[in-house]
Amino acid sequence: MLDQAPETEVSDAEAHIEELGRRARAASRVLAAASTEQKNEALKSAARALRAASEKIVAANEEDVAGVLAAGKSGAFVDRLKLDEARVEGVAAALDQIADLPDPVGRVLAKFERPNGLLIERVATPLGVIGMIYESRPNVGADAGALCVKSGNAVILRGGSESRRSTEVIVNALRAGLAEAGLPEDCIQAVGTTDRAAVAALLRATEFIDLVIPRGGRGLVSLVRDQARVPTLLHLDGNCHTYIHADADLQEAAEIVTNAKLRRTGICGATESLVVDRAVVSKFVPLLLDTIGQCEVRGDEEARAADDRIVPATEEDWNTEYLDSILSVKTVEGPDEAIAWVQKHSSGHTDAVLTEDAGVAERFLNAIDSAVVMHNASTQFSDGGEFGMGAEIGIATGKVHARGPVGLEQLTTFKYRVHGDGQTRP
Amino acid sequence: MLDQAPETEVSDAEAHIEELGRRARAASRVLAAASTEQKNEALKSAARALRAASEKIVAANEEDVAGVLAAGKSGAFVDRLKLDEARVEGVAAALDQIADLPDPVGRVLAKFERPNGLLIERVATPLGVIGMIYESRPNVGADAGALCVKSGNAVILRGGSESRRSTEVIVNALRAGLAEAGLPEDCIQAVGTTDRAAVAALLRATEFIDLVIPRGGRGLVSLVRDQARVPTLLHLDGNCHTYIHADADLQEAAEIVTNAKLRRTGICGATESLVVDRAVVSKFVPLLLDTIGQCEVRGDEEARAADDRIVPATEEDWNTEYLDSILSVKTVEGPDEAIAWVQKHSSGHTDAVLTEDAGVAERFLNAIDSAVVMHNASTQFSDGGEFGMGAEIGIATGKVHARGPVGLEQLTTFKYRVHGDGQTRP
Numbered sequence: 001m002l003d004q005a006p007e008t009e010v011s012d013a014e015a016h017i018e019e020l021g022r023r024a025r026a027a028s029r030v031l032a033a034a035s036t037e038q039k040n041e042a043l044k045s046a047a048r049a050l051r052a053a054s055e056k057i058v059a060a061n062e063e064d065v066a067g068v069l070a071a072g073k074s075g076a077f078v079d080r081l082k083l084d085e086a087r088v089e090g091v092a093a094a095l096d097q098i099a100d101l102p103d104p105v106g107r108v109l110a111k112f113e114r115p116n117g118l119l120i121e122r123v124a125t126p127l128g129v130i131g132m133i134y135e136s137r138p139n140v141g142a143d144a145g146a147l148c149v150k151s152g153n154a155v156i157l158r159g160g161s162e163s164r165r166s167t168e169v170i171v172n173a174l175r176a177g178l179a180e181a182g183l184p185e186d187c188i189q190a191v192g193t194t195d196r197a198a199v200a201a202l203l204r205a206t207e208f209i210d211l212v213i214p215r216g217g218r219g220l221v222s223l224v225r226d227q228a229r230v231p232t233l234l235h236l237d238g239n240c241h242t243y244i245h246a247d248a249d250l251q252e253a254a255e256i257v258t259n260a261k262l263r264r265t266g267i268c269g270a271t272e273s274l275v276v277d278r279a280v281v282s283k284f285v286p287l288l289l290d291t292i293g294q295c296e297v298r299g300d301e302e303a304r305a306a307d308d309r310i311v312p313a314t315e316e317d318w319n320t321e322y323l324d325s326i327l328s329v330k331t332v333e334g335p336d337e338a339i340a341w342v343q344k345h346s347s348g349h350t351d352a353v354l355t356e357d358a359g360v361a362e363r364f365l366n367a368i369d370s371a372v373v374m375h376n377a378s379t380q381f382s383d384g385g386e387f388g389m390g391a392e393i394g395i396a397t398g399k400v401h402a403r404g405p406v407g408l409e410q411l412t413t414f415k416y417r418v419h420g421d422g423q424t425r426p
Numbered sequence: 427m428l429d430q431a432p433e434t435e436v437s438d439a440e441a442h443i444e445e446l447g448r449r450a451r452a453a454s455r456v457l458a459a460a461s462t463e464q465k466n467e468a469l470k471s472a473a474r475a476l477r478a479a480s481e482k483i484v485a486a487n488e489e490d491v492a493g494v495l496a497a498g499k500s501g502a503f504v505d506r507l508k509l510d511e512a513r514v515e516g517v518a519a520a521l522d523q524i525a526d527l528p529d530p531v532g533r534v535l536a537k538f539e540r541p542n543g544l545l546i547e548r549v550a551t552p553l554g555v556i557g558m559i560y561e562s563r564p565n566v567g568a569d570a571g572a573l574c575v576k577s578g579n580a581v582i583l584r585g586g587s588e589s590r591r592s593t594e595v596i597v598n599a600l601r602a603g604l605a606e607a608g609l610p611e612d613c614i615q616a617v618g619t620t621d622r623a624a625v626a627a628l629l630r631a632t633e634f635i636d637l638v639i640p641r642g643g644r645g646l647v648s649l650v651r652d653q654a655r656v657p658t659l660l661h662l663d664g665n666c667h668t669y670i671h672a673d674a675d676l677q678e679a680a681e682i683v684t685n686a687k688l689r690r691t692g693i694c695g696a697t698e699s700l701v702v703d704r705a706v707v708s709k710f711v712p713l714l715l716d717t718i719g720q721c722e723v724r725g726d727e728e729a730r731a732a733d734d735r736i737v738p739a740t741e742e743d744w745n746t747e748y749l750d751s752i753l754s755v756k757t758v759e760g761p762d763e764a765i766a767w768v769q770k771h772s773s774g775h776t777d778a779v780l781t782e783d784a785g786v787a788e789r790f791l792n793a794i795d796s797a798v799v800m801h802n803a804s805t806q807f808s809d810g811g812e813f814g815m816g817a818e819i820g821i822a823t824g825k826v827h828a829r830g831p832v833g834l835e836q837l838t839t840f841k842y843r844v845h846g847d848g849q850t851r852p
Contacts, residue, residue: 029769033792114814118803125795127825206651210825225632229651231826252848259850343455365843366459369551377544377846386851387842388540399553399636399839400657401827413825416813417791420803422678424685425812 013197020156020189021208024129027186028154032126036103038181043099043146046177047092050142053173054088060165061138068162081136081163091142091170094391095177098146101390104408105152119419124412126152128210131202132393133158133224135216138166144213145174145188147393151411154187156209158202160216161194203228213406215394233406236397237321238268238349240379243338243364245355246277250284252376253354254291257327260352260378261295266323268395269350269372269382273318273328275338281331282306292327299329318345335360339367346370348397350382371397371404439623446582446615447634450555453612454580458552462529464607469525469572472603473518476568479599480514486591487564494588506562507589517568517596520817524572527816530834531578545845550838552578554636557628558819559584559650561642564592570639571600571614573819577837580613582635584628586642587620629654639832641820659832662823663747664694664775666805669764669790671781672703676710678802679780680717683753686778686804687721692749694821695776695798695808699744699754701764707757708732718753725755744771761786765793772796774823776808797823797830 031039050057061083068078083091110122130153134140141157148155159167167190175185191198203212206229213233214224221234242260244253260271276284285306289297297303298313310329317328332338342351352374353364361375372382382404384392389407396402402410457465476483487509494504509517536548556579560566567583574581585593593616601611617624629638632655639659640650647660668686670679686697702710711732715723723729724739736755743754758764768777778800779790787801798808808830810818815833822828828836 029793029795032795112814114812118807118812120813128795225655231657231824249848256848256850263851361845367455369455369458369554370841372842372844374844375846377844377849378851380851381544381844381846381849386540386544387546388538398657403839404842413829415796416798416830418798418800418803418807419787420801420807422675422682423803423807424682425689425804425806 013193013195014201016191016193017198017201017205018208020191021129021205023186024154024156024189025208027184028126028128028152030184031149031154031187032105032128032152034152034183038183039103039150039152040099042149042178042181042183043095044177045180046146046174047095047099049173049176049180050088050092050095050170053169054085057083057088057166057169057173058085060169061163064138064163064165071162073162077136081138081166083138083166087139091139094139094143095146098150098391101150101408103150104412109414116423117421118423121417122414123417124409125415127411127413129154129156129208130411131156131158131205131209131212131230133199133202133212133214133216133220135160135220136163138163138170140215141167141190142170142174143391144215144393145171147391147408147411149178149183149187151408153411154189156189156191156202158191158199164194199223200227203230206230213394231401233394233396233402234398235268235394237347238270238395238397239273239319239321239345239347240269240271240349240382241273241275241342241346241351242271242379243275243342243351243353244277244280244284245335245338245353245357245360246279247357247360248280248284248354249356250280250287253284254287256352256354256376256378257288258292258295260380261292261327262325263378263380265325267380267383268321269380270323271327271352271379272320272322273330273345275330275332275341276303277338278302278331278333285310285329294325296326297329298326300331302331303329321347335363339364342368349395350374350379352377352379371395439619439621440627442617442619443624443627443631444634446617447555447631449612450580450582450615451634453610454552454554454578456610457575457580457613458531458554458578460578460609464609465529465576465578466525468575468604468607468609469521470603471606472572472600473521473525475599475602475606476514476518476521476596479595480511483509483514483592483595483599484511486595487589490564490589490591497588499588503562507564507592509564509592513565517565520565520569521572524576524817524834527576527834529576530838535840542849543847544849547843548840549843550835551841553837553839554579555634556581556837557584557631557635557638557656558582559625559628559638559640559642559646561586561646562589564589564596566641567593567616568596568600569817570641570819571597573817573834573837575604575609575613577834579636579837580615582615582617582628584617584625590620625649626653629656632656639820657827659820659822659828660824661694661820663773664696664821664823665699665745665747665771665773666695666697666775666808667699667701667768667772667777668697668805669701669768669777669779670703670706670710671761671764671779671783671786672705673783673786674706674710674780675782676706676713679710680713682780682802682804683714684718684721686806687718687753688751689804689806691751693806693809694747695806696749697753697778697805698746698748699756699771701756701758701767702729703764704728704757704759711736711755720751722752723755724752726757728757729755747773761789765790768794775821776800776805778803778805797821
């Protein structure tokens with residue numbers, strides 16, 4: 001087919017997505033009616049299948065890794081892609097854990113009787129079919145697949161092209177688990193082409209896809225936001241702030257900030273920027289620098305005057321999610337200026353206030369409209385596991401449908417069930 | 427400026443939307459912190475201002491009506507646009523009613539303590555800034571403005587160009603109400619140009635707009651779905667079904683169907699299509715035809731064999747939302763075929779089953795994934811008022827964020843408030 005035109009390829013990708021979509025929709029109807037036990041059995045069988053396929057997964061992954069090394073990719077990229085037997089065991093164990101979580105489907109969210117005798121219930125139901133687009137980590141496909149199955153949703157996975165061999169073996173194991181529990185294998189499908197037109201088609205497939213969740217860098221998330229006609233749950237930047245109020249316990253604050261910044265610098269809940277009251281900046285900053293050790297600290301003039309280990313910050317720093325061992329420090333007059341500053345620069349993920357003054361804490365928690373607002377705690381607690389959700393598919397920074405950690409409950413919608421005894425509307 | 431190029435106009439519309447967006451964002455922060463009493467006072471003052479401006483509104487509306495008559499528009503279109511003093515009083519009374527509804531902001535949706543002592547609350551908060559795009563009915567702007575203010579959201583209204591004079595006077599009255607209560611007038615703004623580029627700019631303004639709600643015909647809703655980068659709450663078709671099972675009380679069923687079809691034919695919860703069990707079709711159809719009088723009934727062969735007043739249905743009928751005094755009838759073998767038929771043809775708005783068999787009712791309510799599923803009641807009950815929400819801004823047919831009637835609670839999101847006493851994450 002030497003003369004195959006690009007339009008033909010596009011339409012092939014569209015036809016492929018439509019076929020996956022039809023199968024997913026049909027499978028989702030069976031899955032929505034499945035019992036909790038059946039879904040759990042599918043997850044536990046999938047975990048067994050993953051463990052049994054461990055060698056095969058590692059071998060496929062070695063081919064994937066060889067491919068990206070040959071393409072000259074960097075160490076961190078390769079590390080995210082790499083699976084050894086211990087990591088495969090981790091993926092399988094995560095599936096077992098998801099099987100043990102409560103079933104989010106069928107919860108009665110509200111129940112009321114109307115004066116005319118109609119009994120109305122709002123009941124949690126699966127969303128239907130979820131599209132999951134992710135980049136290099138192949139374990140994301142297994143986690144997402146398991147969370148979708150447990151919440152009664154069929155899922156279409158589109159992993160990065162660099163991990164396609166690993167993803168194929170993992171998806172086959174998940175599908176084997178479904179089949180063993182008597183559920184349709186098509187509850188979990190992977191896009192069978194690395195053609196980017198398939199992503200575009202997935203984002204436009206309003207008839208078949210109820211929600212798309214992208215997990216990856218800013219480029220992927222922007223692409224999804226710009227092209228999607230289907231609803232999306234986006235995870236944008238985590239430019240998180242911690243505000244040190246004049247009445248903070250400064251020694252404790254230095255420890256919280258060190259944890260919030262350095263425990264893991266690569267997660268979206270890491271603090272990227274401090275806002276410090278003028279009244280305590282000269283006392284707090286040296287305390288912090290003594291505690292935070294190897295971290296590069298960039299500050300405004302007042303912060304630098306407090307400690308000469310601080311290097312100058314530029315305008316760009318205030319809007320940067322470093323995801324690295326770098327922290328910026330801004331000095332403010334007090335709560336009003338701190339709140340205005342955070343409102344201007346926060347990306348709406350997580351922001352914290354450290355103070356012993358309960359009134360100031362309340363003002364901050366009320367005024368800052370971020371998914372998570374914290375008082376006297378490390379922003380690194382902004383995580384589905386730490387919130388008791390058991391597992392999360394991502395952290396939503398939008399305000400619609402889900403906000404903050406997206407766990408099983410957030411992968412459901414609801415419907416109204418109305419029981420009457422012959423009522424007609426006057 | 428004879429040589430003004432289209433690109434300049436586009437950029438003017440974008441600059442206008444950006445200006446409205448900035449003002450709305452700032453106003454939304456003040457409104458989010460307003461007390462329930464202050465918001466209610468704004469609504470009641472707005473109602474008084476509307477009543478005081480009644481003559482002015484009717485006069486502006488007469489100009490709007492003269493414009494569309496001159497453009498040769500039809501009677502129904504003109505009727506939707508028209509405001510007389512009684513209708514203005516209705517709009518004002520709706521504002522008073524919304525003031526009397528419970529405040530949806532600040533509700534504690536969940537509260538739990540983690541083993542490490544972190545106290546986590548999920549608290550209802552406003553969405554922020556809502557864009558409301560609607561067609562000819564000028565009262566929609568007042569209703570939407572009031573619902574947004576009560577739920578703590580700033581709103582940017584974009585009404586139809588044919589109603590712009592009426593809309594301007596109404597919006598001024600609403601803004602006067604806000605000012606009287608000491609709230610920013612910019613909580614309610616109207617787009618100041620009929621340039622369609624402003625709609626496109628609104629749909630792309632992810633920095634300023636948290637949600638767009640279109641209210642109008644299929645053309646408007648499709649345009650919004652295709653162009654929006656901001657989240658949307660869409661109201662697509664209401665192709666609602668009522669299934670008459672063999673064990674239905676047939677006389678009651680004829681009365682329910684007559685109500686579901688004819689009480690008001692123009693609302694989205696009206697039944698458009700019947701699905702009737704073969705075992706009872708010859709008995710039920712004549713009963714129905716005797717009851718439903720002037721309604722045109724289109725059926726398949728079996729339905730026509732049961733009563734010669736029925737005219738033939740075509741394939742198109744099964745997917746048509748008539749919004750008129752027309753009903754289609756499909757004959758099926760029993761619940762399995764009925765469920766498959768409704769799954770295929772329903773638009774996911776509201777579908778009902780009529781039966782005395784509780785098991786069949788449960789099967790139907792579980793299998794049909796529509797926003798509202800009903801047993802032994804008229805589909806015309808699918809309405810925010812009938813559900814006890816007090817007022818609705820529309821009925822969402824998507825599954826994300828809100829589903830079914832969109833009232834005050836559905837115009838909120840939530841945030842997590844976390845209280846610690848110095849916790850760091852291990």
